[in-house]
Amino acid sequence: MSTFAENVMDDLKIAMKAKDSVALTTLRALKTALTNAAIESGNKDNVIEQADALAIVRKQIKQRNDSIEQFENAGRSELAEKEKAEIVVLEKYLPAAMSSEEVSAIVATAVAETGASSRADMGKVMGIVQSKTAGRVDGKTLSKEVMKHLS
Secondary structure (H helix, E strand, O other): OOOHHHHHHHHHHHHHHHOOHHHHHHHHHHHHHHHHHHHHOOOOOOOOOHHHHHHHHHHHHHHHHHHHHHHHHOOOHHHHHHHHHHHHHHHOOOOOOOOHHHHHHHHHHHHHHHOOOOHHHHHHHHHHHHHHHOOOOOHHHHHHHHHHHHO
């Protein structure tokens, strides 16, 4: 089984051969982020765990979403479109997202398990929900759903 970083390298080679500049720059940035994280972890083999790699991909997507917002506010739609194209490349590496019904069911179960009744209990519920969704839903969506169930 190949590692996450090897998959990125394989896709980087494919992007080079296809002369896909958007994928190429995006994958190079991702590869650099993965390498930096592996070095920072102190792992002698410079291998990063799958969960950590997915967190890095999410962070890259979040950075691009923030850039899109800034570019659109500044009237730079061409730069915002470039960032959106990079997000499409990065989303290939994330597991399939959960539907809103699945998220709602998981949140309802977590609320029942913890006996949460107010927003003060949000932290307990979020901890359980985040572990059950395993990164298949972004934190903002989870937070909104938990708030909806606790209000």
